[in-house]
Amino acid sequence: MGDFFGKLTAQQKHETERQLEVYRNGVQDILPEAELKNKIAKSIFQNQPLKIKLGLDPSAPDVHIGHTVVLNKLKQFQDNGHIIQLIIGDFTGKIGDPTGKSAARNQLTDEEVMRNAKTYFEQFSKVLDMNKVDLHYNSAWLSDLQLEDVIRLSASITVARLMERNDFSERLSTGKPISLHEFFYPLMQGYDSVVLESDIELGGSDQHFNVLMGRHLQEHFQKEKQVVILMPLLEGLDGKEKMSKSKNNYIGVDEDPNNMYGKTMSIPDELIPKYFNLATDLPVKEKQQIAEGLENGTLHPRDAKMLLGKTIVRMYHGTGEADKAELHFKTIFQKGAMPDEIPEAEWKGVGEVLITDLLAGLGLLSSKTEARKMIAGGGIRLNGQKVGDVQMLVKITDGLVLQAGKRKFVKLRLSTAK
Amino acid sequence: MGDFFGKLTAQQKHETERQLEVYRNGVQDILPEAELKNKIAKSIFQNQPLKIKLGLDPSAPDVHIGHTVVLNKLKQFQDNGHIIQLIIGDFTGKIGDPTGKSAARNQLTDEEVMRNAKTYFEQFSKVLDMNKVDLHYNSAWLSDLQLEDVIRLSASITVARLMERNDFSERLSTGKPISLHEFFYPLMQGYDSVVLESDIELGGSDQHFNVLMGRHLQEHFQKEKQVVILMPLLEGLDGKEKMSKSKNNYIGVDEDPNNMYGKTMSIPDELIPKYFNLATDLPVKEKQQIAEGLENGTLHPRDAKMLLGKTIVRMYHGTGEADKAELHFKTIFQKGAMPDEIPEAEWKGVGEVLITDLLAGLGLLSSKTEARKMIAGGGIRLNGQKVGDVQMLVKITDGLVLQAGKRKFVKLRLSTAK
Numbered sequence: 088m089g090d091f092f093g094k095l096t097a098q099q100k101h102e103t104e105r106q107l108e109v110y111r112n113g114v115q116d117i118l119p120e121a122e123l124k125n126k127i128a129k130s131i132f133q134n135q136p137l138k139i140k141l142g143l144d145p146s147a148p149d150v151h152i153g154h155t156v157v158l159n160k161l162k163q164f165q166d167n168g169h170i171i172q173l174i175i176g177d178f179t180g181k182i183g184d185p186t187g188k189s190a191a192r193n194q195l196t197d198e199e200v201m202r203n204a205k206t207y208f209e210q211f212s213k214v215l216d217m218n219k220v221d222l223h224y225n226s227a228w229l230s231d232l233q234l235e236d237v238i239r240l241s242a243s244i245t246v247a248r249l250m251e252r253n254d255f256s257e258r259l260s261t262g263k264p265i266s267l268h269e270f271f272y273p274l275m276q277g278y279d280s281v282v283l284e285s286d287i288e289l290g291g292s293d294q295h296f297n298v299l300m301g302r303h304l305q306e307h308f309q310k311e312k313q314v315v316i317l318m319p320l321l322e323g324l325d326g327k328e329k330m331s332k333s334k335n336n337y338i339g340v341d342e343d344p345n346n347m348y349g350k351t352m353s354i355p356d357e358l359i360p361k362y363f364n365l366a367t368d369l370p371v372k373e374k375q376q377i378a379e380g381l382e383n384g385t386l387h388p389r390d391a392k393m394l395l396g397k398t399i400v401r402m403y404h405g406t407g408e409a410d411k412a413e414l415h416f417k418t419i420f421q422k423g424a425m426p427d428e429i430p431e432a433e434w435k436g437v438g439e440v441l442i443t444d445l446l447a448g449l450g451l452l453s454s455k456t457e458a459r460k461m462i463a464g465g466g467i468r469l470n471g472q473k474v475g476d477v478q479m480l481v482k483i484t485d486g487l488v489l490q491a492g493k494r495k496f497v498k499l500r501l502s503t504a505k
Numbered sequence: 506m507g508d509f510f511g512k513l514t515a516q517q518k519h520e521t522e523r524q525l526e527v528y529r530n531g532v533q534d535i536l537p538e539a540e541l542k543n544k545i546a547k548s549i550f551q552n553q554p555l556k557i558k559l560g561l562d563p564s565a566p567d568v569h570i571g572h573t574v575v576l577n578k579l580k581q582f583q584d585n586g587h588i589i590q591l592i593i594g595d596f597t598g599k600i601g602d603p604t605g606k607s608a609a610r611n612q613l614t615d616e617e618v619m620r621n622a623k624t625y626f627e628q629f630s631k632v633l634d635m636n637k638v639d640l641h642y643n644s645a646w647l648s649d650l651q652l653e654d655v656i657r658l659s660a661s662i663t664v665a666r667l668m669e670r671n672d673f674s675e676r677l678s679t680g681k682p683i684s685l686h687e688f689f690y691p692l693m694q695g696y697d698s699v700v701l702e703s704d705i706e707l708g709g710s711d712q713h714f715n716v717l718m719g720r721h722l723q724e725h726f727q728k729e730k731q732v733v734i735l736m737p738l739l740e741g742l743d744g745k746e747k748m749s750k751s752k753n754n755y756i757g758v759d760e761d762p763n764n765m766y767g768k769t770m771s772i773p774d775e776l777i778p779k780y781f782n783l784a785t786d787l788p789v790k791e792k793q794q795i796a797e798g799l800e801n802g803t804l805h806p807r808d809a810k811m812l813l814g815k816t817i818v819r820m821y822h823g824t825g826e827a828d829k830a831e832l833h834f835k836t837i838f839q840k841g842a843m844p845d846e847i848p849e850a851e852w853k854g855v856g857e858v859l860i861t862d863l864l865a866g867l868g869l870l871s872s873k874t875e876a877r878k879m880i881a882g883g884g885i886r887l888n889g890q891k892v893g894d895v896q897m898l899v900k901i902t903d904g905l906v907l908q909a910g911k912r913k914f915v916k917l918r919l920s921t922a923k
Contacts, residue, residue: 182653185660234650234693235600241686242603246664247677249685259665267667267692268659270685275652 088311091128103128109163112371113364115292116317118299123314126286130169138221139164140172140285140301140313142276145180145203146195150210151337152399153321153330156365157289158214160318164287165215172221173211174279175204178229185268200224210340213403228282229275240274243307244300249273252296273297277304285313292317293329321365324486325501326355335437335501336485344400348412349470351396353486353498356381356388359395367398419471429488429498437501439480442469451489451497466492506729509546521546527581530789531574531782533710534735536717541732544704548587556639557582558590558703558719558731560694563598563621564613568628569755570817571739571748574783575707576632578736582705583633590639591629592697593622596647603686618642628758631821646700647693658692661725662718667691670714691715695722703731710735711747739783742904743919744773753855753919754903762818766830767888769814771904771916774799774806777813785816837889847906847916855919857898860887869907869915884910 092103106127110117117123130137141161161171180195195203204224208217232240249270250256258265273296280288280301290298298315305312320329323336330337338350354362360378363369377394380386393413401409432449440448446458446467459477461467467474468490469481481487487499510521524545528535535541548555559579579589598613613621622642626635650658667688668674676683691714698706698719708716716733723730738747741754748755756768772780778796781787795812798804811831819827850867858866864876864885877895879885885892886908887899899905905917 178652182656185657229652232652234596234647234655234689237652237655238600238686238689239603241689242684244685246673246683246685246688247680255664262665265664266660267662267664267688268656270664270688271652271656271659274685 091132099131115319118315137169137286140288142174145175145177145200149332151339152366156318170221175224177224178226225279273300277301281308287314289316291320340403344404344408344412347400348396359391429496431498431500433502434499435502437483442479449497451491509550517549533737536733555587555704558706560592563593563595563618567750569757570784574736588639593642595642596644643697691718695719699726705732707734709738758821762822762826762830765818766814777809847914849916849918851920852917853920855901860897867915869909
């Protein structure tokens with residue numbers, strides 16, 4: 088790729104710099120940034136959009152705001168007229184776990200893949216204009232590869248290089264088995280970029296190795312190399328682990344407004360600026376002011392969180408629902424003399440639990456009998472909602488708030504012990 | 506596989522033991538021997554031959570007596586009515602070196618593969634009855650494998666297991682690159698056994714890892730597992746390195762009788778019993794007597810070597826040629842007062858060298874001028890043959906004997922220094 092920036096008019100150069108500024112915001116890394124600038128310049132010079140790739144695992148279609156960190160970045164590219172390439176990794180999904188060891192990685196049927204993809208798109212449509220998205224299923228090219236192609240592909244990469252991937256080297260050194268086929272997943276993901284001639288690939292910072300593989304393989308196949316943009320990982324409600332469905336520490340983009348708002352209120356204070364930065368569409372300046380206000384004490388963390396909750400609900404449910412969720416929260420918690428600091432209690436295990444077991448188990452009430460009585464009397468609230476059914480099954484979530492009567496509160500913390 | 510030995514008649518049991526005794530002779534290892542016994546018993550019980558596999562690299566069709574160690578063992582199976590499966594590994598040969606780094610590993614065309622295979626068969630026919638051999642080209646099944654099959658195949662093996670192969674672990678620890686595609690070669694070789702349902706696979710002891718892979722993959726595909734028979738490696742004429750074409754320390758099965766005999770005479774004395782054991786078809790008892798004779802001094806090493814040379818020539822050229830080669834040797838060397846111990850001289854480099862350079866370089870004569878004179882006067886012999894041409898190009902071989910006049914001899918030793 089030649090130097091395109093040098094060929095631009097002053098106005099075009101200004102537009103290049105403007106876009107670069109937008110894309111740079113909030114990223115963890117751009118590899119390499121000089122190439123990104125030149126790619127933007129090229130797209131302006133040739134009046135051709137860039138192709139921005141994101142790979143998706145078809146087995147886990149529940150989108151949470153951890154995923155939106157990347158989606159929000161994609162939206163910035165889409166807003167400037169570039170093409171978003173979404174790749175459904177159906178090929179590996181259909182193979183499942185060929186070692187047969189992981190029950191969690193079942194083989195997906197074509198139907199399941201389509202259904203999961205549809206679920207993705209519905210959720211993605213809250214951030215991206217899905218009509219403009221370029222959609223692909225990678226089985227379209229991967230299922231045609233033959234052993235000879237695989238060997239040629241594999242010849243471009245050394246074992247030592249693969250071992251640089253953190254989890255591989257760690258597993259090898261601790262004696263945990265790595266099946267040979269696992270070495271293919273980064274190669275397949277990279278090969279997608281070769282086929283689609285992607286200009287840029289986005290990924291969370293934990294995808295560092297995999298997205299760079301696309302760049303490596305494009306070079307091997309003598310194509311223009313993609314630029315890699317790594318986004319920071321958003322911690323979940325527990326403030327410790329990466330937000331994920333399996334850790335049950337997430338805010339789903341499909342959750343109802345009150346849950347979304349309530350869960351946002353449960354994040355640790357120190358994460359507030361990061362959530363604003365990565366999970367909201369507020370202007371950069373406003374994000375900076377909030378961070379400064381928290382820093383110098385002119386903004387109370389609870390007020391900042393309420394703004395955060397309202398913003399997130401607004402993004403996925405609109406302004407009307409956001410106002411309602413705020414009002415609901417104020418009515419239930421604040422007027423109910425919710426303390427600034429809710430005591431926390433640890434809970435082991437996930438899945439669903441009987442409300443009475445939960446109330447007794449968390450120590451909020453002394454027995455299940457007492458729990459049943461209070462529910463019958465209308466004295467129990469779960470995330471601010473009155474509980475009417477003594478048989479209610481509660482889905483365990485980190486940060487879930489239980490209230491008994493007017494003054495007794497407890498916030499559930501998932502135990503990290505296994 | 507159930508217990509078949511237990512179902513046999515006394516006579517059949519005896520036949521099983523007899524075969525086992527034959528196969529056991531001279532091997533380095535049988536993995537596991539109990540299974541071999543039961544497989545023999547099964548073949549007798551069901552009156553079905555066993556399938557004995559040998560894989561061949563189609564890029565190096567020059568067969569030397571190092572290869573015959575395995576061929577002689579195959580012949581024992583063939584003599585008992587079992588089926589020899591020869592697999593031409595044309596699939597990898599046709600891919601060549603996909604990293605493009607090794608000029609030595611060019612891609613072979615179909616024609617070249619066929620020509621090389623033909624050369625193999627002509628040479629193998631000196632040991633095996635090729636009409637009874639079951640011949641396969643592994644591209645027949647490997648070129649049909651798709652990425653999905655490759656992934657399933659790879660899932661059966663861990664990276665740690667592959668790293669157990671000596672050269673892999675050594676290369677990784679010394680920082681020498683291993684291309685990922687190299688991990689496939691043992692898998693492909695093993696998959697051949699799955700497809701062909703081999704009962705037994707033979708290999709040199711350096712093939713330990715690769716032939717066990719066939720057993721592993723058969724188990725993975727829920728087939729009866731092959732038994733692995735490892736043969737010792739035969740050192741070359743230098744007595745140090747494994748016999749191989751690239752080390753130029755070999756006796757080719759296609760060489761003319763006098764060369765074959767002469768080269769045999771050049772092996773170090775301590776290798777005589779091993780050569781008898783692995784490279785001749787003499788009865789086990791006779792081999793033992795020779796070893797004992799050498800041990801207790803009743804057999805002179807030179808006489809043992811002459812018997813060895815005669816036996817090897819007889820195996821590949823028949824009794825008539827063997828007698829002639831012996832006579833030739835006696836006439837030239839012994840009647841010419843060849844000393845019992847010929848002094849040795851080191852020579853660096855391989856390829857072809859002018860006879861005059863060789864004579865002067867080895868110190869047999871003081872100058873090239875003197876060398877030219879002696880050749881003109883008919884006083885120079887190379888491996889017993891008179892040299893008539895001062896421009897003669899001599900192909901360097903370890904153990905080559907040069908004679909100047911009646912009493913000056915020198916035996917060439919290839920320098921191991923690189």
